[in-house]
Amino acid sequence: xSSVHLENININFGxxxxxxxxxxxxxxxxxxxLLGPTGAGKTTTLRIISGLDKPDSGKIxxxxxxxxxxxxxxxxxxxxxxxxxLYPHYSVYDNLAFPLRSPLRKSDKKTIDDRVLQIARLxxxxxxLNNKATQLSxxxxxxxxxxxxxxxxxxxxxxxxxxxxxxAKLKEELRVELxxxxxxxxxxxxxxxxxxxxATTMADRIGVLKEGVLTQVGTPQEIYEEPNSIYVAxxxxxxxxxxxxxxxxxxxxxxxxxxxxxxxEDIKIDQNGSYNVKIETTELLGAETLVSFKSDTxxxxxxxxxNINVGEGDKIKxxxxxxxxxxxxxxxxxxx
Amino acid sequence: MSEIKIERIKKTFDDFVAVEESxxxxxxxxxxxLLGPSGCGKTTTLRMIAGLExxxxxxxxxDNEDVTFLRASQRDIAFVFQLFALYPHMNVRNNLAFPLKMQKFSKDExxxxxxxxxxxxxxxxxxxxxxxxLAGGDRQRVALGRAIVxxxxxxxxxxxxxxxxAEFREIMCLELRKLHNNxxxxxxxxxxxxxxAMSMxxxxxxxxxxxxxxxxxxxxxxxxxxxxxxxSFIGSPAMNFIPVNHAIQKNQNIIKIDNEEYTVPKFFQxxxxxxxxxxxxxxxMFLSDVKGIPGEVYGSxxxxxxxxxxxxxxxxxYKIRVSNDVNITIGTNVKISFDSKxxxxxxxxxxxxxxxxxxx
Numbered sequence: 100x101s102s103v104h105l106e107n108i109n110i111n112f113g114x115x116x117x118x119x120x121x122x123x124x125x126x127x128x129x130x131x132x133l134l135g136p137t138g139a140g141k142t143t144t145l146r147i148i149s150g151l152d153k154p155d156s157g158k159i160x161x162x163x164x165x166x167x168x169x170x171x172x173x174x175x176x177x178x179x180x181x182x183x184x185l186y187p188h189y190s191v192y193d194n195l196a197f198p199l200r201s202p203l204r205k206s207d208k209k210t211i212d213d214r215v216l217q218i219a220r221l222x223x224x225x226x227x228l229n230n231k232a233t234q235l236s237x238x239x240x241x242x243x244x245x246x247x248x249x250x251x252x253x254x255x256x257x258x259x260x261x262x263x264x265x266x267a268k269l270k271e272e273l274r275v276e277l278x279x280x281x282x283x284x285x286x287x288x289x290x291x292x293x294x295x296x297x298a299t300t301m302a303d304r305i306g307v308l309k310e311g312v313l314t315q316v317g318t319p320q321e322i323y324e325e326p327n328s329i330y331v332a333x334x335x336x337x338x339x340x341x342x343x344x345x346x347x348x349x350x351x352x353x354x355x356x357x358x359x360x361x362x363x364e365d366i367k368i369d370q371n372g373s374y375n376v377k378i379e380t381t382e383l384l385g386a387e388t389l390v391s392f393k394s395d396t397x398x399x400x401x402x403x404x405x406n407i408n409v410g411e412g413d414k415i416k417x418x419x420x421x422x423x424x425x426x427x428x429x430x431x432x433x434x435x
Numbered sequence: 436m437s438e439i440k441i442e443r444i445k446k447t448f449d450d451f452v453a454v455e456e457s458x459x460x461x462x463x464x465x466x467x468x469l470l471g472p473s474g475c476g477k478t479t480t481l482r483m484i485a486g487l488e489x490x491x492x493x494x495x496x497x498d499n500e501d502v503t504f505l506r507a508s509q510r511d512i513a514f515v516f517q518l519f520a521l522y523p524h525m526n527v528r529n530n531l532a533f534p535l536k537m538q539k540f541s542k543d544e545x546x547x548x549x550x551x552x553x554x555x556x557x558x559x560x561x562x563x564x565x566x567x568x569l570a571g572g573d574r575q576r577v578a579l580g581r582a583i584v585x586x587x588x589x590x591x592x593x594x595x596x597x598x599x600x601a602e603f604r605e606i607m608c609l610e611l612r613k614l615h616n617n618x619x620x621x622x623x624x625x626x627x628x629x630x631x632a633m634s635m636x637x638x639x640x641x642x643x644x645x646x647x648x649x650x651x652x653x654x655x656x657x658x659x660x661x662x663x664x665x666x667s668f669i670g671s672p673a674m675n676f677i678p679v680n681h682a683i684q685k686n687q688n689i690i691k692i693d694n695e696e697y698t699v700p701k702f703f704q705x706x707x708x709x710x711x712x713x714x715x716x717x718x719x720m721f722l723s724d725v726k727g728i729p730g731e732v733y734g735s736x737x738x739x740x741x742x743x744x745x746x747x748x749x750x751x752x753y754k755i756r757v758s759n760d761v762n763i764t765i766g767t768n769v770k771i772s773f774d775s776k777x778x779x780x781x782x783x784x785x786x787x788x789x790x791x792x793x794x795x
Binding site for chain 1: 602605653671718739740
């Protein structure tokens with residue numbers, strides 16, 4: 100597999116700037132996730148790497164080799180779409196073998212057989228190999244469609260929201276599987292999604308895209324703990340980070356800040372806390388309880404793992420973990 | 436507002452029993468959730484309360500008045516199907532006024548009620564805006580407003596948030612619950628989403644195959660599920676199940692897994708079979724250096740404040756919830772143990788939890 104490098108990529112569709120000065124380095128063997136809402140430029144990035152779209156300017160490199168003028172078929176990338184598109188009249192085996200039988204690749208029978216079995220085993224569909232593609236459940240179809248990409252060893256796997264049409268349970272299961280397979284095969288994957296959970300659970304590194312601009316790149320932990328803007332802080336974390344005005348908090352450590360961001364888990368119910376608030380709602384999330392609170396000066400949510408014996412309407416005191424407060428300036432950019 | 440009482444209600448469609456004989460009391464002002472997988476009878480139950488479906492037998496009382504055979508329109512109940520269906524060509528005021536105009540309220544009364552609702556929902560500045568131009572959150576508030584402007588005796592909601600993405604759903608759960616606290620209307624809410632149920636419900640009834648399996652406060656249902664189904668349906672990641680391959684006697688307080696003994700709350704009854712199952716929540720499991728079930732780390736998922744580890748063992752795959760500073764690579768061999776004070780044993784024959792000092 101290869102590393103992929105994008106340098107100053109720009110592309111416009113009519114008057115819309117789909118990508119602006121995109122610089123991106125995906126390392127060999129890395130699981131890289133581009134996270135952003137619809138229209139952020141995620142799919143366009145995949146299409147530019149695969150060669151389906153041409154950038155207006157900028158360079159694409161695979162392992163230092165420039166790809167701009169190389170046709171899609173010769174870039175050797177492998178694409179997984181959101182909607183699985185299998186050959187319905189083929190068996191699972193033939194669907195998986197199909198890319199290897201391409202005249203471009205000329206693999207022999209034994210090689211094909213070995214690889215198909217290996218991937219089928221990894222995806223736990225080895226007992227379905229003789230089924231027609233139409234005789235599968237939705238989850239199995241998506242496994243086959245992932246498998247059809249994985250049988251090849253291209254320069255990079257490009258995955259466009261492959262789990263988004265699955266139900267929650269299957270998603271949870273396939274997330275773990277896909278990450279395991281990627282680390283077993285040491286595969287280079289560029290995976291795009293709008294789902295922050297998919298991003299933090301699978302990625303080695305995440306890139307946050309906003310309106311065609313890459314706003315931050317880092318490990319899930321870096322992005323979660325050290326977001327460089329309010330936008331990024333809002334993208335990760337469920338329940339969402341509290342964004343307050345700097346003047347709403349007591350003894351702010353940064354007088355030039357306009358806003359502060361506080362993760363719900365960094366606010367505690369504390370008898371000696373310096374904020375008097377009233378509980379608006381409490382929501383049990385399983386292992387944790389979410390409490391929304393309010394006073395004349397401050398409102399927000401906190402997350403606690405402890406057993407709480409207070410309820411809606413109760414007056415409590417809370418305290419904020421000062422060392423975890425994130426400060427932001429007037430332009431919603433982080434002040435470090 | 437009002438109390439809803441269901442007495443020995445039953446519904447069959449030909450040979451198919453949609454709802455087995457059930458009793459429920461939904462208290463005045465309560466936010467009550469009917470939770471279960473599709474086909475469990477939750478929507479049928481709701482439709483019987485609404486009067487959209489007649490029960491085969493049994494009674495429905497609304498504030499002690501027998502409404503079993505009253506038409507839906509005579510019950511003064513608001514049924515919210517989809518919170519988000521608004522009339523796109525009308526402005527906010529007209530969307531809100533619509534249900535009142537249909538009921539032929541006077542102009543003054545309509546204005547009074549609309550003002551009350553927009554203040555409550557903090558959308559008074561939007562009264563003259565077209566709904567098609569509104570941001571998502573505001574649209575939802577208008578939709579909610581349209582349901583409450585009628586001031587019905589009770590609200591019945593059937594998966595109103597079903598079509599929303601996760602982020603929005605989170606916001607709307609909070610919004611709905613806040614609204615409920617303000618107006619305190621008796622609400623019956625149907626969903627298949629356990630998180631919605633837990634986060635909003637004062638009480639939850641878990642249904643499966645036409646039966647109400649358990650009802651109670653979210654916390655009690657979460658920590659003390661009375662059947663294996665309830666244990667596995669509630670909670671994400673799901674409850675872990677570990678085989679306990681021996682019979683259990685009354686007064687026993689030791690169980691054996693993989694030749695290791697664990698002290699658990701004393702049992703009050705014998706098990707029916709020799710094959711029982713221990714149910715443990717992911718946050719009640721931990722990695723242990725001392726004793727535990729041997730396994731291999733298969734996945735490690737970062738989720739902000741926490742991490743979920745997937746461990747494969749001879750008994751199956753388990754999920755453990757750990758704090759986010761636990762760094763452990765895939766492939767590492769570990770031992771997993773559990774908080775035995777909150778251990779629940781399900782009898783494999785009945786799928787019911789054995790009564791013990793912890794759960795009874």
